[in-house]
Amino acid sequence: MASAPRVGGLADAVFDHALEDPVRVVLGRKLDGVWQDVTSAEFRDEVLALAKGLLAQGVRFGDRVAIMCRTRYEWTLFDFALWTVGAQVVPVYPTSSAEQVFWMLHDAQVSAAMVEHEDHAMTIGSVVDRLPQLRRLWQLDGDAVRELSEAGRDLDDEVVHRHRRAVTPDSVATVIYTSGTTGRPKGCVLTHANFMFEVDTLVERWEPVFRGRRGDEPSTLLFLPLAHVFGRMVQVAAVRARVKFGHQPSLNAAALIPDFAAFRPTFILAVPYIFEKVFNAARRKADREGKAGAFDKAVEAAVRYADAMEAKAFGTGPGPSTALRMQHQVFDKLVYAKVRDAMGGRVRHAMSGGSAMDRRLGLFFAGAGVQVFEGYGLTESTAAATANPPERTRYGTVGQAIPGTTVHIAEDGEVWLRGGHVFQGYLNDPKATDATLHDGWLATGDLGSLDDDGYLTITGRKKEILVTSGGKSVSPAQLEERVRDHPLVAQCIVVGNDRPYIAALVTLDAEAVEHWLSMRNKPPMPPGDLVRDPDLETEVRRAVVAANTLVSQAESIRTFRILAHQFTEEHGLLTPSLKLKRKAIEQVYADEVEALYHT
Structure with a gap:
C-alpha cells in the first residue's frame, strides 16, 4: 500500500x-x-x-x-x-x-x-x-x-x-x-x-x-476536463x-479519434460515454458495410469469452471452451483489432469512472482486448475510492476499496468512505462539512451494496429517490442506464415524484439517428417530425421495455416522450461532468412532464 x-x-x-x-x-x-x-x-x-x-x-x-x-x-x-x-x-x-x-x-x-x-x-x-x-x-x-x-x-x-x-x-x-x-x-x-x-x-x-507492456512506453491521452x-x-x-x-x-469523437491514431496511447482513463461512442461508431461502420450480423456475433463472442474468463478468475467456472477460444481468435483479427485501432491500436487497459458502465459493455471491451477497470469516487475523495483489481475484475460493479481505504454501508444504504484521499472539508462552509464528514468518514450521498467479496455496486443517489403518490420508492438510475443502452438514445430522465406512476423523457443521439434513417432509406427529418416517427417510437419503446424487465410493475416506466433536442450544459441542464440536473430539466420541460400524466 x-x-x-x-x-x-x-x-x-x-x-x-x-x-x-x-x-x-x-x-x-x-x-x-x-x-x-x-x-x-x-x-x-x-x-x-x-x-x-x-x-x-x-x-x-x-x-x-x-x-x-x-x-x-x-x-x-x-x-x-x-x-x-x-x-x-x-x-x-x-x-x-x-x-x-x-x-x-x-x-x-x-x-x-x-x-x-x-x-x-x-x-x-x-x-x-x-x-x-x-x-x-x-x-x-x-x-x-x-x-x-x-x-x-x-x-x-x-x-x-x-x-x-x-x-x-x-x-x-x-x-x-x-x-x-x-x-x-x-x-x-x-x-x-x-x-x-x-x-x-x-x-x-x-x-x-x-507501466504498460514490455517494450511499450506507457502513455495516455488526457481528454477529461x-x-x-x-x-x-x-x-x-x-x-x-x-x-x-x-x-x-x-470529448467529441470526431476530434478524439484522429488524436488516438496520432498519439497512440497505451491506456486511457475516461467516462463510460467514451466507450459507448467507440462501440456505437464501430457498430454503425459495420452496418454501413453490410457486416452488422458478423459484428453482432463478434460482440456476443467477446461477451461470452470475457464472462467465462471472469468466472475462472473467481473460481466459479473453467474458462472459455476450446470452441469459444477459436471463435474469439477469428473475431480478434476481423473485428476486435479494428475496435482497438479506433483507440490508436496500443490501448490494452482503461479505467472508467464518473458514472456507471453497463456490465455488457465492459465485458465486450474485455473480450475485445481492452480491459476496462471501473471505479467509483467523488471530488471529496480525490477521485477513485474503489476500483476493480486487475486480476479479478467483476464487471457491473465499481470494484473493491483501493488499498488504504475502507468502505462502509450505513443503515440507510448510504456509502461511507475513509482513507488518506478524503478531503479536508468544504471551504467557508462548516455546516456542510459537519453534515458530510463524521469522525473521518465521508458520507457520499450515494446508495450502494457490498457483496461477499467486498465489491461495491452503486444503486442510486439518496436525493434522487422518487416516491410515487402511491408511496412506491424508485431509484431512477438503473432504469435510465438501461434505456440509454439503446444506440438511438442519448439521454433519459425518469420522473414520477408524487405522481401516480413512473414516466420518462428521452433524447436522441443525432449520429445514430442519421445512420438509422439512411439504413432505412428514410429522408432526413426536422426534429419536430422525427420525434413523431412511428418506427422511431417503436425503437425507443423497445429500450423502455428492456429497462422495465429490471424492476417490478409498480416501478416500471409506463409512458415516455421523445424530445426534439438533447439536454445540454449550455442550457443549464447538465453539469460539466455530464450529469443530469433533474430539477432544472423538470422545470424547463414542465409542460412535457405534465402531458405524460394527461394522455
Whole structure:
C-alpha cells in the first residue's frame, strides 16, 4: 500500500525527474496540428520560468489562483508552476456562467486568474466589479506564458525553490467546486497529501495499466476536463509515475479519434460515454458495410469469452471452451483489432469512472482486448475510492476499496468512505462539512451494496429517490442506464415524484439517428417530425421495455416522450461532468412532464 510522503508537495516530482532523467519524454504537446515531445528537463525549465513570473507578478504562498480553460498543455504547466510557489489552484469549467464564476472566485477569495481566451476574460470582466480581491488576469491566447516568463527572468531560481521547499503534504493544493446538480457549488479543499496518496496507490496497485507492456512506453491521452477531479488525478498520476501524456480539449469523437491514431496511447482513463461512442461508431461502420450480423456475433463472442474468463478468475467456472477460444481468435483479427485501432491500436487497459458502465459493455471491451477497470469516487475523495483489481475484475460493479481505504454501508444504504484521499472539508462552509464528514468518514450521498467479496455496486443517489403518490420508492438510475443502452438514445430522465406512476423523457443521439434513417432509406427529418416517427417510437419503446424487465410493475416506466433536442450544459441542464440536473430539466420541460400524466 502506498503511503503519502511526509515532506514535499506535488511539484517536487517535476524537479526530481528532471534531475534523474533529463532526456526522458514526459509530455506530448500539439503545435500546429503536430505532436511534439517534451522532455522532463524542458518541462522543468518551463515550470520554473513560469513560477518565477508568477512570483514577480505578485502571487504569494497560499494565494488562490483560478484557472478557466479547456484541457490543454498550459493548464498542466500552470498547475505545477502554482504548486511550485505554494499557491492553491481553483479550477473553473470553461463553460461556467458569469454568476457561477462570480460565486467561485468570490467564495475562494481568488487573487488572480488565468483564462484561455477573450470570451472567458469577458465573462470574468462582467463580474469583476464585485471581485475587489481579484488583482491579476492573464489570458493564454494573449501570450500569457511568454509574458509571465519574461517578467520573472531576473528572479533568482533559489527564490522559487524556497517557496517549493515550504510546501508540505498538508498544504492545500486545490479547491475544486462540486458540479452542483442541486444548489450552489461547494469548494472541496484537497491537499497535496490527498493527491499523493490517491495517485501513488492507484499507480502501485494498477501497475499493469500505468507501466504498460514490455517494450511499450506507457502513455495516455488526457481528454477529461481538468476542472474535474478525475482529469486532475490523471494528470498528477502521469507526472508522478513518469507516464507520457498529451492533452485533447474535446470529448467529441470526431476530434478524439484522429488524436488516438496520432498519439497512440497505451491506456486511457475516461467516462463510460467514451466507450459507448467507440462501440456505437464501430457498430454503425459495420452496418454501413453490410457486416452488422458478423459484428453482432463478434460482440456476443467477446461477451461470452470475457464472462467465462471472469468466472475462472473467481473460481466459479473453467474458462472459455476450446470452441469459444477459436471463435474469439477469428473475431480478434476481423473485428476486435479494428475496435482497438479506433483507440490508436496500443490501448490494452482503461479505467472508467464518473458514472456507471453497463456490465455488457465492459465485458465486450474485455473480450475485445481492452480491459476496462471501473471505479467509483467523488471530488471529496480525490477521485477513485474503489476500483476493480486487475486480476479479478467483476464487471457491473465499481470494484473493491483501493488499498488504504475502507468502505462502509450505513443503515440507510448510504456509502461511507475513509482513507488518506478524503478531503479536508468544504471551504467557508462548516455546516456542510459537519453534515458530510463524521469522525473521518465521508458520507457520499450515494446508495450502494457490498457483496461477499467486498465489491461495491452503486444503486442510486439518496436525493434522487422518487416516491410515487402511491408511496412506491424508485431509484431512477438503473432504469435510465438501461434505456440509454439503446444506440438511438442519448439521454433519459425518469420522473414520477408524487405522481401516480413512473414516466420518462428521452433524447436522441443525432449520429445514430442519421445512420438509422439512411439504413432505412428514410429522408432526413426536422426534429419536430422525427420525434413523431412511428418506427422511431417503436425503437425507443423497445429500450423502455428492456429497462422495465429490471424492476417490478409498480416501478416500471409506463409512458415516455421523445424530445426534439438533447439536454445540454449550455442550457443549464447538465453539469460539466455530464450529469443530469433533474430539477432544472423538470422545470424547463414542465409542460412535457405534465402531458405524460394527461394522455
